[in-house]
Amino acid sequence: MLQVHSPNFNERLFPLDMLVLHYTGMKDGPSALEKMRDPASNVSAHYMVEEDGRVFSLVAEDKRAWQAGRSWWRGDEDLNSRSIGIEIVNGGHEFGLPPFPDIQIAAVIELCQGILSRWPIPQARIVAHSDIAPERKEDPGERFPWKRLADTGIGLWPPDKSPVEPWMMHGAAKGDKGITVDGLREALAGIGYKVERTGEFDEPLAAVVRAFQRRWRPMVVTGQGDVETVARAFAVAQLTQAADLQR
Numbered sequence: 276m277l278q279v280h281s282p283n284f285n286e287r288l289f290p291l292d293m294l295v296l297h298y299t300g301m302k303d304g305p306s307a308l309e310k311m312r313d314p315a316s317n318v319s320a321h322y323m324v325e326e327d328g329r330v331f332s333l334v335a336e337d338k339r340a341w342q343a344g345r346s347w348w349r350g351d352e353d354l355n356s357r358s359i360g361i362e363i364v365n366g367g368h369e370f371g372l373p374p375f376p377d378i379q380i381a382a383v384i385e386l387c388q389g390i391l392s393r394w395p396i397p398q399a400r401i402v403a404h405s406d407i408a409p410e411r412k413e414d415p416g417e418r419f420p421w422k423r424l425a426d427t428g429i430g431l432w433p434p435d436k437s438p439v440e441p442w443m444m445h446g447a448a449k450g451d452k453g454i455t456v457d458g459l460r461e462a463l464a465g466i467g468y469k470v471e472r473t474g475e476f477d478e479p480l481a482a483v484v485r486a487f488q489r490r491w492r493p494m495v496v497t498g499q500g501d502v503e504t505v506a507r508a509f510a511v512a513q514l515t516q517a518a519d520l521q522r
């Protein structure tokens with residue numbers, strides 16, 4: 276662990292109970308580090324993980340780093356106050372979504388496991404930046420290996436095949452109304468996303484569906500509620516509910 280100081284933090288206003296993962300979305304690690312250490316940038320994170328697996332600590336875990344921005348999850352809004360943020364060095368969508376090297380992911384996993392051993396962070400509160408700000412953010416992106424993290428106890432992951440129930444059978448497309456759209460909304464809300472509970476399949480819902488797909492159905496990021504997406508959203512909602520009951 277390499278200690279580098281960022282001045283961009285203040286005191287938490289709420290108890291720490293979330294973990295937020297990001298990609299840096301810049302040309303390289305040093306540029307991201309420089310930005311997060313610049314007092315004029317007003318951004319930071321607790322950690323940055325380089326492509327070669329080196330971990331930089333910028334802000335102490337008990338302080339409030341400035342990484343989540345305007346965001347929402349399960350009814351909470353000041354997510355900087357509640358979360359630890361990890362920036363993972365990766366060019367992101369702007370640089371053609373390069374793959375995350377294995378050595379980098381191994382370092383992310385070890386770092387997350389340490390954090391989860393120190394703080395009471397429920398599985399359903401381990402999120403992507405895109406989960407908590409679907410209309411603004413796409414990181415860490417659909418190439419981030421969430422399943423590999425879940426295999427080591429970091430975050431929820433449903434079985435490969437999600438059961439298809441009769442109400443899901445036609446899927447839900449933009450402009451649709453009815454039980455499949457309502458069921459999809461309920462499922463996404465149950466996972467923690469900010470969605471209106473009624474109405475037609477509009478652009479805000481499509482943005483949430485894209486965020487869901489980046490996280491749990493990364494082969495198909497369309498913003499459309501095809502049958503597999505609806506079934507998978509329902510499966511993750513059920514896992515979320517089960518994880519809540521276990522606490």
Ligand SMILES: [Zn+2]
Pocket residue numbers: 296297298342404412414
């Ligand atoms: Zn981010």
